[in-house]
Amino acid sequence: RDLTSVGIISGPLGNSFYQSLAAGAEAGVKKINPAAKATVTSYEGDLNKEFNLIDSFIAAGVDMIVMVGADPNAVTPVIKKAQNNGIVVVGMDAAANAADANVITDNRQGGEIVCAHLAEKIGGKGNVIIINGPQVQGVIDRVTGCKAALAAKPGIKIVADKEGDSSRDSGFSIMQTLLTQQADIAGVFAISDPMAIGADLAARQLGRDGIHIVGFDGSPEIVDALKKPTSVEASASQNPYALGEKAVQVGFDILNGKPPMEKLVKAPTGLVSRDNVSSYQGWLTQ
Amino acid sequence: MIPVLRAVHFDVRPGEVHALMGENGAGKSTLVRIMTGAHAPDPGGSIFLNGRPVVFATPQAAQDAAIASIYQELSLVENLTVAENMYLGREITRFGHHRRKEMERNAFLVLAELGAPFLPRDLVSSLTLAEKQLVEIARVMLTGARVVIMDEPTTSLSTREAEKLFAIVRRLRDRGVGVVYISHRMEEVFALADRVTVMRDGRHVGTLEKPDIEPGRIIRMMIGRELSAFHDRRPDRTSGRTMLEVEALMGPGLKAPCSFTLRHNEILGIAGLVGAGRTELARVISGISKRRSGRIRIEGADIEIHTPRDAMKAGIVYLTEDRRGLGLFLNRSVRENINMLVMEQDAFLGIQRNFTKAERRSQQAIRAFSIRLPEDGIDVGLLSGGNQQKVLLARLLQMNPKIVILDEPTRGIDVGAKASIYSIVEGLATEGVGVIVISSDLPEIIGIADRVLVIREGVIAGEVGTTLGNVISEESIMKLATQTSLTGGQKRTQDYV
Amino acid sequence: MSDRAISSRRAANGNVAGVRLTTALRTLGMLPVLLLLSFGFFMASDRFLTAQNISIVLQQAAINTVLASGMTFVILTAGIDLSVGSILAAAAMTSVWITLVPGFEHFGIAAGLLTSLVFGLVNGVMVAVARLPPFIVTLGMLTAVRGIARLIGHDKTLINTELPFAYVANTALFGVHSLVLLALVFVLISWWILRFTVLGIRIYAVGGNASAARLAGIRVWLVLLFVYAYSGLMSGVGGLMSAAKLYSANGLQLGQAYELDAIAAVILGGTSFVGGIGSIWGTVVGAMIIAVLTNGLILTGVPDIYQYIIKGVVIVAAVAIDRLRLPAASGS
Amino acid sequence: MSDRAISSRRAANGNVAGVRLTTALRTLGMLPVLLLLSFGFFMASDRFLTAQNISIVLQQAAINTVLASGMTFVILTAGIDLSVGSILAAAAMTSVWITLVPGFEHFGIAAGLLTSLVFGLVNGVMVAVARLPPFIVTLGMLTAVRGIARLIGHDKTLINTELPFAYVANTALFGVHSLVLLALVFVLISWWILRFTVLGIRIYAVGGNASAARLAGIRVWLVLLFVYAYSGLMSGVGGLMSAAKLYSANGLQLGQAYELDAIAAVILGGTSFVGGIGSIWGTVVGAMIIAVLTNGLILTGVPDIYQYIIKGVVIVAAVAIDRLRLPAASGS
Numbered sequence A: 001r002d003l004t005s006v007g008i009i010s011g012p013l014g015n016s017f018y019q020s021l022a023a024g025a026e027a028g029v030k031k032i033n034p035a036a037k038a039t040v041t042s043y044e045g046d047l048n049k050e051f052n053l054i055d056s057f058i059a060a061g062v063d064m065i066v067m068v069g070a071d072p073n074a075v076t077p078v079i080k081k082a083q084n085n086g087i088v089v090v091g092m093d094a095a096a097n098a099a100d101a102n103v104i105t106d107n108r109q110g111g112e113i114v115c116a117h118l119a120e121k122i123g124g125k126g127n128v129i130i131i132n133g134p135q136v137q138g139v140i141d142r143v144t145g146c147k148a149a150l151a152a153k154p155g156i157k158i159v160a161d162k163e164g165d166s167s168r169d170s171g172f173s174i175m176q177t178l179l180t181q182q183a184d185i186a187g188v189f190a191i192s193d194p195m196a197i198g199a200d201l202a203a204r205q206l207g208r209d210g211i212h213i214v215g216f217d218g219s220p221e222i223v224d225a226l227k228k229p230t231s232v233e234a235s236a237s238q239n240p241y242a243l244g245e246k247a248v249q250v251g252f253d254i255l256n257g258k259p260p261m262e263k264l265v266k267a268p269t270g271l272v273s274r275d276n277v278s279s280y281q282g283w284l285t286q
Numbered sequence B: 001m002i003p004v005l006r007a008v009h010f011d012v013r014p015g016e017v018h019a020l021m022g023e024n025g026a027g028k029s030t031l032v033r034i035m036t037g038a039h040a041p042d043p044g045g046s047i048f049l050n051g052r053p054v055v056f057a058t059p060q061a062a063q064d065a066a067i068a069s070i071y072q073e074l075s076l077v078e079n080l081t082v083a084e085n086m087y088l089g090r091e092i093t094r095f096g097h098h099r100r101k102e103m104e105r106n107a108f109l110v111l112a113e114l115g116a117p118f119l120p121r122d123l124v125s126s127l128t129l130a131e132k133q134l135v136e137i138a139r140v141m142l143t144g145a146r147v148v149i150m151d152e153p154t155t156s157l158s159t160r161e162a163e164k165l166f167a168i169v170r171r172l173r174d175r176g177v178g179v180v181y182i183s184h185r186m187e188e189v190f191a192l193a194d195r196v197t198v199m200r201d202g203r204h205v206g207t208l209e210k211p212d213i214e215p216g217r218i219i220r221m222m223i224g225r226e227l228s229a230f231h232d233r234r235p236d237r238t239s240g241r242t243m244l245e246v247e248a249l250m251g252p253g254l255k256a257p258c259s260f261t262l263r264h265n266e267i268l269g270i271a272g273l274v275g276a277g278r279t280e281l282a283r284v285i286s287g288i289s290k291r292r293s294g295r296i297r298i299e300g301a302d303i304e305i306h307t308p309r310d311a312m313k314a315g316i317v318y319l320t321e322d323r324r325g326l327g328l329f330l331n332r333s334v335r336e337n338i339n340m341l342v343m344e345q346d347a348f349l350g351i352q353r354n355f356t357k358a359e360r361r362s363q364q365a366i367r368a369f370s371i372r373l374p375e376d377g378i379d380v381g382l383l384s385g386g387n388q389q390k391v392l393l394a395r396l397l398q399m400n401p402k403i404v405i406l407d408e409p410t411r412g413i414d415v416g417a418k419a420s421i422y423s424i425v426e427g428l429a430t431e432g433v434g435v436i437v438i439s440s441d442l443p444e445i446i447g448i449a450d451r452v453l454v455i456r457e458g459v460i461a462g463e464v465g466t467t468l469g470n471v472i473s474e475e476s477i478m479k480l481a482t483q484t485s486l487t488g489g490q491k492r493t494q495d496y497v
Numbered sequence C, D: 001m002s003d004r005a006i007s008s009r010r011a012a013n014g015n016v017a018g019v020r021l022t023t024a025l026r027t028l029g030m031l032p033v034l035l036l037l038s039f040g041f042f043m044a045s046d047r048f049l050t051a052q053n054i055s056i057v058l059q060q061a062a063i064n065t066v067l068a069s070g071m072t073f074v075i076l077t078a079g080i081d082l083s084v085g086s087i088l089a090a091a092a093m094t095s096v097w098i099t100l101v102p103g104f105e106h107f108g109i110a111a112g113l114l115t116s117l118v119f120g121l122v123n124g125v126m127v128a129v130a131r132l133p134p135f136i137v138t139l140g141m142l143t144a145v146r147g148i149a150r151l152i153g154h155d156k157t158l159i160n161t162e163l164p165f166a167y168v169a170n171t172a173l174f175g176v177h178s179l180v181l182l183a184l185v186f187v188l189i190s191w192w193i194l195r196f197t198v199l200g201i202r203i204y205a206v207g208g209n210a211s212a213a214r215l216a217g218i219r220v221w222l223v224l225l226f227v228y229a230y231s232g233l234m235s236g237v238g239g240l241m242s243a244a245k246l247y248s249a250n251g252l253q254l255g256q257a258y259e260l261d262a263i264a265a266v267i268l269g270g271t272s273f274v275g276g277i278g279s280i281w282g283t284v285v286g287a288m289i290i291a292v293l294t295n296g297l298i299l300t301g302v303p304d305i306y307q308y309i310i311k312g313v314v315i316v317a318a319v320a321i322d323r324l325r326l327p328a329a330s331g332s
């Protein structure tokens, strides 16, 4: 079968990660069939909206849907419905268990490596705070991975775990307040890069040196921060563009009767740090 | 589309008082609104000022041409002070700053001239309706207008304030201002007017010069038939059983415990000056204001009244003086407004409403009160002032109450309709209902009441009535109403002069 | 105000039929705008006017329509209810949670409705009895109930693939989807209350002039209590519909910002914030406009960013067209 | 309404000093509640009342205070402005973007303010001239301007680590942070306009009774145009403050749901939705309550979910306490 129309459901598109993801998926479609129509949308953190989008795609008669699942299991019914309409559904970035396949970042592994790096930077001891995010599976995995890595060093204590909304602004204000609350902080793990940078700005504004901050994503802005004299030390780098592209490719194969060996394709993250940032390739959006 | 006004000619000369008369809904207020730029006239009509045609697209344009007006429906901003309202739209300023002190001082002088019992710095929302009307008058006095239009300025003023207003009107006239004066009170028109123009159904019926002004003639022009000026003396009804006993009642606005009784068949008048506390007394009795102490008994039984609903259950209904603010639901239909109090009776278990009954009731009321409207489905807010008043009155009487308290019942009602309202009130009394009439219109109270309670500064100052030995007359009432103690008022003036 | 008065008066003076026509037009509200919009999308995409897509649009409008019905009551009394989205989430969470408790599987619907009714009553008591400003009260509840919704599931998604009340969102009667039928039922109930009951008239009366209503012996507080409770209950119905559709509930993700869509539907439908003016059918049309717009923009493949811009512009244009069409109808 | 009237009149009947006291109490508004709240947090955490934390609370309140000042004007005219968050984002995006264009580095502030003023004027024209309902107009703008803000940066975060106007958020004068100073300046300007200028009286007049204001010869449309433009401009100031603080701007994330906080501050501060009643100092206290609450809850280490619940409850409790304290002050 040929690919004529694809529905892409990404996360909040103002976040460059999801943009790169969507751009990758779109490029994947064009690579297979330059004439195919790819509609990019976002579920904007709303389960109901994700259902509605998929319903609309079913009505629009797409061949394939690649989507960021709002919840691994909660989206099952509507995915089933799409599949019953002969549509191939592939999860990307966050797994949807009912999808024909999933292409995701190994968030747990990312949390582990970046927090291991953090532990090393602070010398294996001291107080660490976690700037958490919206409680979706990917975020939960990151924090789990991070906590596991930190637990390996008995000298490290997690003294605060606060939820932000993944924006620079919320990273900034949470950090501001937490720095007041905690006299002694050695390290910070923020579940996304914008919040890591917000935290860095707050720390510098309050003149608190010697804090080590790590983020997650490997976004362009973290690259910039890593090249400058900031408190940011590292980030777990994902490759959203490749994720999107891969998801479409996997879907196309399924469409043509060639399912992948594993239903869950996990892409490992790399570590981008002060040491290797100059050689880090970064995200693509085109 | 049928226009409200049809080819009306009207002119005011400098230095005259030109009275405008006509039945409720004749189009007087509409004419005022057109002359002041609040409404646009239809093409074809024009306004001339000093012989030159002018176009008032906005009220501002009319103001710039030195035309000022008091609208029939109060147009004050409740949340501002008296002084701010008086200067609204033409504040005294320097570099964009307003000069509060100066405005308040000027306002004070004008208010003092009117004998207003409040201060420039009071919030308008804390004033009674009559006091608000004084603010409107004071506001017009502040402008240097060449034409002043007053649309029923005295509907809730008592004789004393009205007298002051007349003096002001005469002074304006002597200064060369043209005054347009609209009123349903004949005495005022005779006392003031140099010319009278009568309108009917949006048409110009005729204009009378001073020597021709004569009640019978005006009434004939207004309603097209004769009318006996005042209704006949009622039969003696002073012997009924006691209906309502009010004992040592205290509440906001009442300065001393109030006690009085009302009998079946009786029409009890309550008179007093503006702000004397007549309305407050009625509000406490009918559960609108909180009762602080005292007792209310109906037909001998103690009644607990905390809300208007309690009062209604006990058979007391109250006609508010503020029909637009507290009475009507302006954007609901006339029919719904008339049926509002009895809706539950029309509905099966309060759920399915019976629309036929409601329709019948409202048609009946429209006939009984001769309410003029195209059909009862239109919003009550679109009726003329007088017709709105009739709707409100009609609504109350649907309840078959035991006791009716009417606060300024004929506010803004034309001569013809007044007579029919008086006979309705008399009819109620004859049927055994206890009626309390609060009115600032002394001839009205004298004409209708069996006994008059006079209130002064929150205290019942006394009673007049034939059976009490003193005759009901303007003198006997005013004597009780005006024995003021000036101390309070004088102290307050010191802040301003 | 006065413009409105004048022209509607003109009709009245003209003839009685004139009044009826004006009233009907006012009730129809934005229907012409809805048709225009649909026609536009029909021209742009041949998939828009298929039976399947129409059914989807109706389904997507269903939850918002139910919420907006309750909201209509509240706004008619010159109030506002910002907490509908959070109450929806809390009701959905409770209902799914109860179905997961062995032995209570069949109490899901009851539990969800009860939860929403209780929160609605809390709103009502604070507005009607304590006389606090509705905006602040329901804003507080928006926040607090969101927290409670998350707490119910310990911040996790509750899933029940065997949801006993799944039929609520997964059956069809005479070819009409159950969500749509449900919305229709609640619209009809709301219409009946407003049109035929004494309570209905009192809601309009309280909104039109609360102090006059008190003087007319209406227990204003009772009316207010009712409308907030009703709006709460409608949110609960919305929550059940959502849970049944999703076979799951999530305290964080469900119903975020739904209050804006519900309010927009009500106001687009010609109900005035001033209170006392409006109708349920207008609200239905308003909800349909929002749903058609969202669906049509996706269907025609407009990029996400432009969807925002177009959606915003269309919403404003809709009321502007309405104003042009019938200056009488709008009670700004 | 009538309660309020009664007691203020009572004071007036009593003496002039009485009026002043009542007015002062009303202006103070929720200050006692703010103090109570602060005292509570002081007891719970010894870090709350440190100089550093107070400075942080003030900084965190700054942007919302500026937005809420503009919002106060709008709500005083019985309107509402839901678009402040989106305009903030658009202004921030424009200002950062311009600083990235070679040769235009120093036009950032001007560009940001101009953008916000234009959007404010668009709101104003639609409300004041076209007389569309403010809620729908600004809801449409909330959506459309959000799209434009995203479009400006092609949906990316714009970053300028060398932001020329970074001093806006990163300097201090006499130990007071520049964000706080800026907020203070705009509060004073707003206060001055409302208290001393003719425009101020007219804003209250239009809010109190628009038709009376019109009959008094006030150009109501001009007053309305001004308040929406002013609110837009304040959003722009907020956008610059935000951009300067973060050295960047993001069209999607900045200012999301800020309108709710701004409106909450205004209403907590005693300004009434009915229009015509309220003051800017009340708004400042309202904004401080929100900031103290958010900061205090994090500082005392309350878990996230419970923070929601507590925040919601405290907001409602605050108005309830206010009602108990001074039944006169509240214009429901």
Ligand SMILES: Nc1ncnc2c1ncn2[C@@H]1O[C@H](COP(=O)(O)OP(=O)(O)OP(=O)(O)O)[C@@H](O)[C@H]1O
Pocket (backbone or CB within 6 Å): B004, B022, B023, B024, B025, B026, B027, B028, B029, B030, B031, B072, B372, B382, B383, B384, B385, B386, B387, B412, B414, C002, C005, C006, C007, C009, C010
């Ligand atoms: N805005 C309006 N548009 C159209 N007709 C109106 C409007 N307002 C009032 N009318 C109608 O115009 C007629 C004249 O009304 P108007 O208020 O001028 O009467 P009026 O002579 O002042 O009566 P009253 O003595 O009762 O005050 C009435 O039938 C009224 O219903």
Ligand SMILES: Nc1ncnc2c1ncn2[C@@H]1O[C@H](COP(=O)(O)OP(=O)(O)OP(=O)(O)O)[C@@H](O)[C@H]1O
Pocket (backbone or CB within 6 Å): B126, B127, B128, B129, B130, B131, B156, B157, B158, B252, B253, B272, B273, B274, B275, B276, B277, B278, B279, B280, B281, B321, B440, D002, D005, D006, D007, D009, D010
């Ligand atoms: N809402 C109110 N709150 C407090 N005081 C009031 C209020 N309304 C009126 N008053 C005061 O109570 C007193 C009595 O007012 P009331 O309305 O009973 O007067 P009234 O005799 O009916 O006169 P009128 O209605 O002609 O002004 C006046 O001093 C008035 O200023």
Ligand SMILES: [Mg+2]
Pocket (backbone or CB within 6 Å): B028, B029, B030, B072, B151, B384, B385, B386
């Ligand atoms: Mg009139």
Ligand SMILES: [Mg+2]
Pocket (backbone or CB within 6 Å): B128, B130, B278, B279, B280, B321, B407
């Ligand atoms: Mg009175």
